[in-house]
Amino acid sequence: IENILDKYNSDKSALIQILLDIQTQYHWLPKPALIWVSERLEVPWSQIYHIATFYKAFSLTPQGRHIIQVCLGTACQIRGGPKILDKVTNIIKIHPGETDTEQRFTLNTVNCLGCCALGPVVVIDKDYYSNPSTEQLKKIISSYE
Secondary structure, three states: OHHHHHHOOOOHHHHHHHHHHHHHHHOOOOHHHHHHHHHHHOOOHHHHHHHHHHOOOOOOOOOOOEEEEEEOOHHHHHOOHHHHHHHHHHHHOOOOOOEOOOOOEEEEEEOOOOOHHHOOEEEEOOEEEEOOOHHHHHHHHHHOO
16 A cells, blocks of 8 residues: 555545555455555545445455456347346356455446447456357356466
8 A cells, every 4th residue: 555655645636546556456445445545645534435435446345356347238238238147147156246255256237338339248357258158258257267
């Protein structure tokens, strides 16, 4: 945490970026880290908590090393997004909003990934996969283990 704060010279205006860096480092925002940021930046804990709970990019619970997102927006819904979600759920054995016990994967659904023409779409970390078959999904997901 100290290195992250030092990177931004403990500048209050960099609070969101500091929280993003902590999220990247730990895959979530641990409460002790947020308390330390609050003290070091002299920003009220309530303000940091508000930011951490307002933005979907932040999590106050441990997340997997790899984030799997399945789009269920209108275009993906029509093109089979729910079937893709079922396939992913069957492969990794967790449901949306859950993280596996090894903290390898967290599964989320989203309403739009901004690539409707590719739908249905699965994103793992920053990699996009258009309408993968069950076998393709198994191979793709195993490559992240």
